[in-house]
Amino acid sequence: MSKIIFPEDFIWGAATSAYQIEGAAFEDGKGESIWDRFSHTPGKIKNEHNGDIACDHYHLYAEDVKLMKELGLKSYRFSISWPRIFPDGDGKLNVKGMEFYKKLVNLLLENDIIPNATLYHWDLPQKLQDKGGWTNRETADRFADFAGYVFKELGDLVPFWATLNEPAAAAFAGYAAGVHAPGLNNPEVCLAVAHNLLLAHGKAVKAYRQLGLKGKIGIVLDMWHNYPATDSEEDIKAAWINNNTINKWFSDPVFKGLYPTIPGEPGQFGMSLPEVQQGDMELISTPVDFLGLNVYSRNVVKANPDIPNGIEVVPQNGAVTDIGWEVYPQVIYDLLTLLHKEYNGIDIYITENGAAFRDTVNSEGRVEDDDRVDYLRRHFEQAHRAIEAGVNLKGYYVWSLMDNFEWAEGYTKRFGIVHVDFDTLTRTPKNSALWYSEVIRENGF
Numbered sequence: 024m025s026k027i028i029f030p031e032d033f034i035w036g037a038a039t040s041a042y043q044i045e046g047a048a049f050e051d052g053k054g055e056s057i058w059d060r061f062s063h064t065p066g067k068i069k070n071e072h073n074g075d076i077a078c079d080h081y082h083l084y085a086e087d088v089k090l091m092k093e094l095g096l097k098s099y100r101f102s103i104s105w106p107r108i109f110p111d112g113d114g115k116l117n118v119k120g121m122e123f124y125k126k127l128v129n130l131l132l133e134n135d136i137i138p139n140a141t142l143y144h145w146d147l148p149q150k151l152q153d154k155g156g157w158t159n160r161e162t163a164d165r166f167a168d169f170a171g172y173v174f175k176e177l178g179d180l181v182p183f184w185a186t187l188n189e190p191a192a193a194a195f196a197g198y199a200a201g202v203h204a205p206g207l208n209n210p211e212v213c214l215a216v217a218h219n220l221l222l223a224h225g226k227a228v229k230a231y232r233q234l235g236l237k238g239k240i241g242i243v244l245d246m247w248h249n250y251p252a253t254d255s256e257e258d259i260k261a262a263w264i265n266n267n268t269i270n271k272w273f274s275d276p277v278f279k280g281l282y283p284t285i286p287g288e289p290g291q292f293g294m295s296l297p298e299v300q301q302g303d304m305e306l307i308s309t310p311v312d313f314l315g316l317n318v319y320s321r322n323v324v325k326a327n328p329d330i331p332n333g334i335e336v337v338p339q340n341g342a343v344t345d346i347g348w349e350v351y352p353q354v355i356y357d358l359l360t361l362l363h364k365e366y367n368g369i370d371i372y373i374t375e376n377g378a379a380f381r382d383t384v385n386s387e388g389r390v391e392d393d394d395r396v397d398y399l400r401r402h403f404e405q406a407h408r409a410i411e412a413g414v415n416l417k418g419y420y421v422w423s424l425m426d427n428f429e430w431a432e433g434y435t436k437r438f439g440i441v442h443v444d445f446d447t448l449t450r451t452p453k454n455s456a457l458w459y460s461e462v463i464r465e466n467g468f
């Protein structure tokens with residue numbers, strides 16, 4: 024097979040998030056987050072795991088940057104814990120929290136690793152949740168204050184910023200399904216939550232622009248592209264509805280300044296449309312520099328009038344990862360080409376893609392995760408295909424740099440290319456990390 028080579032300036036990286044790796048949950052003045060509260064609530068997380076220690080990256084960050092350097096990562100995507108910097112969400116500043124990120128960013132730069140920072144990866148300060156969390160429009164203002172402060176401190180050093188990571192998960196898993204923090208089962212509020220998250224995004228982008236900073240800012244969205252189970256008109260319509268409502272609920276407001284239209288009764292999913300005030304959509308659609316796309320798998324759907332929203336996800340028979348997600352690499356090509364067309368050739372970064380498998384360290388000290396190598400290779404191929412088709416794909420971040428706290432699944436799902444022994448905190452690069460390192464060196468495979 025001929026070699027696949029990526030564009031010269033293609034950015035290869037790996038991603039993590041604060042709550043999933045940092046630990047030090049109650050150290051150096053950090054405030055409580057909604058994930059600290061949720062993970063300490065009995066029955067919410069598998070095996071009652073929590074992020075108190077996680078990978079202890081807060082203390083081991085220098086070792087982790089060294090590892091990134093050894094692997095040859097060009098960039099590292101991480102998130103900044105809001106309550107580490109503003110323990111109550113606003114007001115009192117925790118200088119020590121800010122110092123941690125300054126040390127991390129400086130060390131990355133010393134090692135020629137481009138820092139890529141996300142401002143919100145779900146760990147809202149609990150004190151703001153006590154005032155309604157994202158149901159409260161004022162949370163968006165508090166976020167803009169937090170973002171503005173971080174931009175002033177790190178804006179000259181960090182060239183890539185994302186405002187929010189997967190706001191859909193924050194709104195739907197957190198406020199409707201209740202499987203993520205803050206654990207509410209209230210579909211009624213989740214479109215208002217989504218709107219306030221989008222406002223937070225817009226206000227942060229505006230704050231960034233006002234400071235005249237030279238880097239790039241965008242938003243990170245997750246999408247599961249929907250394919251019809253059969254060629255029937257009903258199934259095709261079902262897939263179309265999901266692709267054009269759920270999948271675009273955040274991207275259309277950001278890139279087009281409008282919400283998708285829900286066919287049928289607006290209240291049919293038990294949700295109420297948000298109150299949109301004058302100027303909101305202009306703010307939300309303040310121009311961004313890129314779209315960050317988190318993509319793992321797809322949905323195959325069929326129309327089913329007997330279930331509440333009329334659209335059923337049909338399980339597939341093919342290979343799945345350890346979290347039960349189908350391996351379907353073509354979703355990368357399909358989504359990238361679609362988004363390219365839909366949003367005028369915007370620059371896109373795959374900000375997360377990867378797979379959970381049951382990895383173990385063998386007696387020779389190796390982790391033979393060939394299934395992950397195969398997964399990544401096949402997904403990279405589809406990304407390359409999309410570039411050849413004209414998509415402005417600029418970079419690819421593997422999820423995740425290391426095994427970590429997988430939210431409601433606790434530590435039971437391993438997404439890392441580096442294995443973490445959660446008893447000793449020992450890091451062991453898996454075969455996939457060694458293979459990825461070679462891909463980066465060759466800029467292809």
Ligand code: IFM
Nearest residue numbers: 040189317375422429438
């Ligand atoms: O671990 C998560 C991450 O925090 C957000 N995107 C999906 C990953 C795998 O579930």
